[in-house]
Amino acid sequence: MKTAALSVSSEECFQPGLIPRSPRLLETLLANLDGMVYRCRADAQRTMEFVSEGCLPLTGHLPEALLLNQQLSFEQLIHEDDRELVRWHIGECLRQRRRFDVECRIVCADGSVRWVWDRGVAIYNATGEVEAVEGFMQDVTERKEAAQALQEAERRYRSIFENAIEGVFQTTPDGTYIAVNPALARIYGYRSPEDLIVSLRDIRHQLYVESERRSEFMRLMEQHGSVSNFESRVYRRDGDIIWISENARAVHDDAGTLMFYEGTVEAITERKLYEAEIRHQATHDALTGLPNRNMLHDHLQRAIQARQKGSMTVVAFVDLDQFKYINDSLGHQVGDELLKTVAQRLLSCLRDTDMVARQGGDEFVLVLQNQSGEAGIAEVMQRILAAVARPWPVGEREFHITSSIGVSRYPEDGKDVETLLKKADSAMYKAKEQGRNNFQFFAPWMDTQVSNRLDMLISLRRALDQEEFRLFYQPKLSLSNGRIIGAEALIRWQSPEQSMVAPDRFIPFAEEAGLIVPIGEWVLRTACRQNRAWQDAGLLAIPVAVNISPRQMNQSLIDFVANVLRDSGLAASWLELEITENVVMKDAEKTVATLHALKSLGLKISVDDFGTGYSSLSYLRRFPVDALKIDKSFVRDIARDADSAAIVKAVISLAHILNLRVIAEGVEDEQQHDFLRENGCDEVQGYYFGKPMSVEDFTLRLRDEAIRGAAGK
Structure with a gap:
């Protein structure tokens, strides 16, 4: 088999100026090469004149199968999708009298496809015509697949980077952007990633609404090497303020030197607005927008704690007179409009430091801070009575709605929230008994009346x-x-x-x-x-x-x-x-x-x-x-x-x-x-x-x- 495979002439064993070599030595050298050495004629079929033993491990075919195209030609060995490219490339190289170097696929004897690296030169006769082509074909499937895998990974990364919904970034430690994806540009309101990188050169002052957030970002990076769900308010290019959440990490080189920060940005403005709405609903009345009972208790507790020495914190319980008549005769929709009107009238009577809350139904509670005496409190109550009693038009009709108010004071009437509210309520019922449209300060004897009501x-x-x-x-x-x-x-x-x-x-x-x-x-x-x-x-x-x-x-x-x-x-x-x-x-x-x-x-x-x-x-x-x-x-x-x-x-x-x-x-x-x-x-x-x-x-x-x-x- 080896003799047939070599099948060389005596001239091929000797070259001018070289020590003559035996065919056996040449055979051994070629057999040890990891690939296939060949010589073919310069005809259309590339008829093989010599094929080394590397043919079998490379193609699965015995060398003699290709020799003189006994079973298949060199052209048939090449994958049909690559034949035209290989033929064109080798032809161009021969015309330009230079070496050829091409990668292509071959179809092995078992039907598998492998990538090979085919390189060689033309042999010219005395007249300068191409007499033969000598080359070396080597298996590069693993390298090719690795390169393709790398390209695919790069393509996928680039696709993820370019098409991600979240913003992706890399920034220098001193606060400039190195790389950003289109999503981040959109989030921040820039036309393109390049526009963002060029325009946004100072993250601390151009981006963060509160510049100290950048300091906090840096502190967390130094302490933990990363940040998670780092929420901040930032400026868009047009000046609008939005909420974002960042996840990022610090990237170091092999020597441990900080190179840059990289991470993702998510726009969370809608979520923050929803959360704020949920918090507002939990603490405010849906109809009037006033603080509700929960917020009232918290505010009154803080007002008690913040009371200045020598002053009073006042609780005023306001109940509308004959509201049930309006609700029953004109309907709940009209009643709701009345409650909203009264809420605004009460607000107009108070200072910024005071509060009015809706207790429920037609009941409102006012918290007045740092009141100096009963005369001043009485003046405020008279102002509230007058404001509530202003004419209220409904269609072509006009109503005059009055209110009854009960007042309790801290620390005179109670030392805690529940006691103050209870005693203001008692005083309000006394105001009702006095003919409505008036206010009453709490007095100790009123507790007996409240007890009687509960007993009833x-x-x-x-x-x-x-x-x-x-x-x-x-x-x-x-x-x-x-x-x-x-x-x-x-x-x-x-x-x-x-x-x-x-x-x-x-x-x-x-x-x-x-x-x-x-x-x-x-x-x-x-x-x-x-x-x-x-x-x-x-x-x-x-x-x-x-x-x-x-x-x-x-x-x-x-x-x-x-x-x-x-x-x-x-x-x-x-x-x-x-x-x-x-x-x-x-x-x-x-x-x-x-x-x-x-x-x-x-x-x-x-x-x-x-x-x-x-x-x-x-x-x-x-x-x-x-x-x-x-x-x-x-x-x-x-x-x-x-x-x-x-x-x-x-x-x-x-x-x-x-x-x-x-x-x-x-x-x-x-x-x-x-x-x-x-x-x-x-x-x-x-x-x-x-x-x-x-x-x-x-x-x-x-x-x-x-x-x-x-x-x-």
């Missing part, structure tokens, strides 16, 4: 559980014949401690404690059962009226009423629901639908306290109501006040035009009775005809009525 709420819960409530019934009479034609169920509280308690003393507390709904449901169930009991006893069948609270209108009232009628066995025609005018107009569209659903059950509906609120005639015409009840405040003065008399006449006329019954409540004397009868009022109720009676007394009244009716027949 506790007792109300007990009263509901232990069935201490009672229903009294006041008769309604026809003005045409004086006969009883109905009754109104009125709640009383049979308290073990206080005997009989009137509703005006405990209903407001029930509203405040959220007990008015279960109490109202008890009234409706009890009244329906009692009316059915009277009918079962053979007494006069009359409708019984029950008042519905505003909060009940927000419950599943329709289903509840239907269930009560079914459970009691009372026909719906013997039940009348009384709903105040303000509740009816609170959400007119919704109320129309609710009233129609109630009316479909077969019961009667009347509008209570008519004339005290406001009603649109267009809505009143659409409401499926049966009667209007004239408020007792108008009935009381009809005999001596022309305006009240005119209003009552107008209501009677309006009701009859709309085919509604008219009921006058609070009739207490003969003059009122005569006026109402003369002006066509249909029904009356009041002390002149009978006070609210217990079940036993009203039962006797019904029996007397039955006897009187029988005698009349």
Whole structure:
């Protein structure tokens, strides 16, 4: 095999001026080369005249397979995608009479592809023509793949660097940029990385809003060699301020010398704004923007600690008078606008060092620092009362909303936040009792009143559980014949401690404690059962009226009423629901639908306290109501006040035009009775005809009525 592979002439073993060498020596030398030595003719096929033994390890082919193109030619050995390039390159080198040097791929006997480095020279004859080509082909696959891997890594790094969403940078320790990517240029508002590097030459002063952040950056680098989540405010090129977060490390050479800093930058302005919004929401009221209860406590605590010697820290508890009336009659949207207006008015009365917070509902708390005496405090309170009471326009109408204020002082009235707030609250309730639209300083005796209020709420819960409530019934009479034609169920509280308690003393507390709904449901169930009991006893069948609270209108009232009628066995025609005018107009569209659903059950509906609120005639015409009840405040003065008399006449006329019954409540004397009868009022109720009676007394009244009716027949 070796003889065939060498197949050289004697001339090839001797060269002029060299010591003659034996073919055996040349064979050994070529065999030890890591690659393939070859000689080929200068024909189109590059016909091989000599191939060394390195052919087998390089290509997987025996040398004789290529010799004289016995099995494949040199051209066939070259990968088909590289043949044209190799042919062109070697041809150019031969024409220019210089060595060739080319890298290409070959296809080995097993089908694998390897990279080779092919280099050689042309052999010329005596006439200067190319006689042959001699060359050496060496496997460079590992080097080539390593180079390609490096190029790919560089390409990927460059792609990451260029296309990263985060900014990437390198800076010198003295604060100039060496390299930045496009993302960082965009974050900082520059046209390109080059523009940023040229323009931003002093990071400390040009970039950081607070220049000391650069000092902190350097300190952390010196101490830890890196920074993580380093948040700062920085300037963009246009002067806007944004938030960024940096992660960076110090880069040293082999000798440990600091060369530069490198890292990434993330724009976090939106996150910081969101975090600030979350913090604001946690400490401020969403409606008014004022500090909320949490922030109030923190601020008051700091105000106590910062009090100057000889001065007072003042807490003022402000509660709007009759805010519930506005909310119920005009709706929550109007009520919200009122709260925002009041918040601004309170702010206008205070200094920068003072605070106003919204405690909740229609309650506000003011914290006044370093007050010298009660005279100065009183002056501020009067200013607040006047500011709140300024006219407040709503559409074409104008309201005058007043407030009641309770004042406590540190250190005189309390030494901690909770005590000061509690005592200011107590003083505020005293201001309410004094007629509203005033302020009161806390006094020790007020604690007893607060205790009484709390006792009342506790007792109300007990009263509901232990069935201490009672229903009294006041008769309604026809003005045409004086006969009883109905009754109104009125709640009383049979308290073990206080005997009989009137509703005006405990209903407001029930509203405040959220007990008015279960109490109202008890009234409706009890009244329906009692009316059915009277009918079962053979007494006069009359409708019984029950008042519905505003909060009940927000419950599943329709289903509840239907269930009560079914459970009691009372026909719906013997039940009348009384709903105040303000509740009816609170959400007119919704109320129309609710009233129609109630009316479909077969019961009667009347509008209570008519004339005290406001009603649109267009809505009143659409409401499926049966009667209007004239408020007792108008009935009381009809005999001596022309305006009240005119209003009552107008209501009677309006009701009859709309085919509604008219009921006058609070009739207490003969003059009122005569006026109402003369002006066509249909029904009356009041002390002149009978006070609210217990079940036993009203039962006797019904029996007397039955006897009187029988005698009349």
